[in-house]
Amino acid sequence: MILVTGGAGYIGSHAVQRLLRDGQSVVVLDNLHRGHASAIELLKHEVAKGKPSPTLALVEGEIGDYDLVLDVLKEYGVREAMHFAALAYVGESVTRPLVYYRNNTASALSLLEACDAAAVERIVFSSTCATYGEPSADQIPIPESCVQRPINPYGWSKLHTERMLLDYSAQRRNAGRPVGLAILRYFNVAGSDRVGVLGEHHHPETHLVPVVLQSLLGTRGNFGGPAGEEGRALTVFGTDYPTPDGTCIRDYVHVEDLVDAHLAVLRALRPGEDRIYNLGIGRGYSVREIIASCERVTGLRVNVKEGPRRPGDPPALYADPTKIHREIGWRASITDLDEIVRSAWEWFRKHPAGYQTGL
Numbered sequence: 617m618i619l620v621t622g623g624a625g626y627i628g629s630h631a632v633q634r635l636l637r638d639g640q641s642v643v644v645l646d647n648l649h650r651g652h653a654s655a656i657e658l659l660k661h662e663v664a665k666g667k668p669s670p671t672l673a674l675v676e677g678e679i680g681d682y683d684l685v686l687d688v689l690k691e692y693g694v695r696e697a698m699h700f701a702a703l704a705y706v707g708e709s710v711t712r713p714l715v716y717y718r719n720n721t722a723s724a725l726s727l728l729e730a731c732d733a734a735a736v737e738r739i740v741f742s743s744t745c746a747t748y749g750e751p752s753a754d755q756i757p758i759p760e761s762c763v764q765r766p767i768n769p770y771g772w773s774k775l776h777t778e779r780m781l782l783d784y785s786a787q788r789r790n791a792g793r794p795v796g797l798a799i800l801r802y803f804n805v806a807g808s809d810r811v812g813v814l815g816e817h818h819h820p821e822t823h824l825v826p827v828v829l830q831s832l833l834g835t836r837g838n839f840g841g842p843a844g845e846e847g848r849a850l851t852v853f854g855t856d857y858p859t860p861d862g863t864c865i866r867d868y869v870h871v872e873d874l875v876d877a878h879l880a881v882l883r884a885l886r887p888g889e890d891r892i893y894n895l896g897i898g899r900g901y902s903v904r905e906i907i908a909s910c911e912r913v914t915g916l917r918v919n920v921k922e923g924p925r926r927p928g929d930p931p932a933l934y935a936d937p938t939k940i941h942r943e944i945g946w947r948a949s950i951t952d953l954d955e956i957v958r959s960a961w962e963w964f965r966k967h968p969a970g971y972q973t974g975l
């Protein structure tokens with residue numbers, strides 16, 4: 617049995633779906649503050665169709681609730697954990713740093729203590745390229761060895777958790793009770809499961825692909841964005857960056873590929889190992905390239921407005937994913953931007969209010 621924290625969120629739910637399809641039973645722990653119970657309900661319907669069927673349970677609660685987590689780990693006989701639960705808005709982390717350190721760092725410590733008490737054997741942690749801050753141009757594409765110097769509390773809250781996990785793993789090795797630890801640093805995750813069951817429903821939505829698609833559908837207001845005419849426009853922040861078309865470049869990995877990497881890592885992970893990998897496709901797309909892809913896929917024109925740069929947005933961030941390929945053979949299989957965008961488009965078209973759309 618595997619514990620998936622944050623399993624009712626965007627990436628976590630896709631991981632749960634994949635684990636279930638692989639026949640693995642899952643217990644999800646999620647406080648549902650930013651996740652969707654209906655995503656889990658949909659997955660339960662999928663499970664019900666499968667034979668022999670793995671089991672799926674949702675426990676609504678806090679990762680920082682030590683007693684609850686320990687009970688869950690014991691009751692379900694959990695041996696492995698994927699830890700996705702976190703708050704993940706850079707801007708919010710600047711205005712509410714202590715909330716981020718409490719949720720992403722202090723609560724992760726409590727979760728880890730419970731995992732220790734229950735002798736969980738393998739842990740996979742969702743980290744982020746935000747731990748690298750603003751790497752110098754000679755560090756792009758970004759390798760795992762790139763210096764980690766976050767520029768916001770979100771990045772720090774994740775980096776502190778990385779440190780905690782590595783120290784814990786070292787202590788377990790020294791004590792002759794080794795755990796397997798994987799720290800996966802994601803770049804930009806996009807798209808939806810290509811069967812069309814799950815999607816990306818953040819509130820508010822800040823990620824580029826969903827924001828562009830929602831602006832085309834006029835549904836941004838359903839996802840905490842501006843409603844009406846204002847919501848049909850898309851502001852590009854900064855068009856004077858030193859990049860070929862002047863807009864920022866990021867690495868977009870399809871969520872199913874990202875989840876696939878988790879399973880590959882889990883399979884490879886042996887007791888006593890710490891594995892740290894960047895997860896991306898290894899090339900960047902500019903904001904204008906994303907917009908052009910959305911226009912190709914939808915056949916619609918984006919109403920683009922040009923705005924000033926946002927503080928803390930580096931010109932280019934994309935991964936050097938060669939380490940994970942060399943060590944365990946994983947690489948992203950979906951590198952065609954239009955395919956990534958199409959999967960997101962299909963879901964948003966059918967779910968104009970996300971999981972609030974009558975399912």
Ligand SMILES: NC(=O)c1ccc[n+]([C@@H]2O[C@H](COP(=O)([O-])OP(=O)(O)OC[C@H]3O[C@@H](n4cnc5c(N)ncnc54)[C@H](O)[C@@H]3O)[C@@H](O)[C@H]2O)c1
Nearest residue numbers: 622624625626627646647649650651678679701702802805
């Ligand atoms: N989406 C991306 O592009 C991206 C990029 C880099 C890293 N990440 C990391 O991936 C993970 C998942 O991101 P996502 O986009 O799926 O976010 P999400 O907000 O959709 O999902 C996070 C889930 O965790 C739950 N949660 C948060 N704090 C909790 C707590 N204290 N106790 C219990 N549940 C809690 C939320 O309710 C939500 O369901 C996060 O750790 C995030 O930092 C995401």
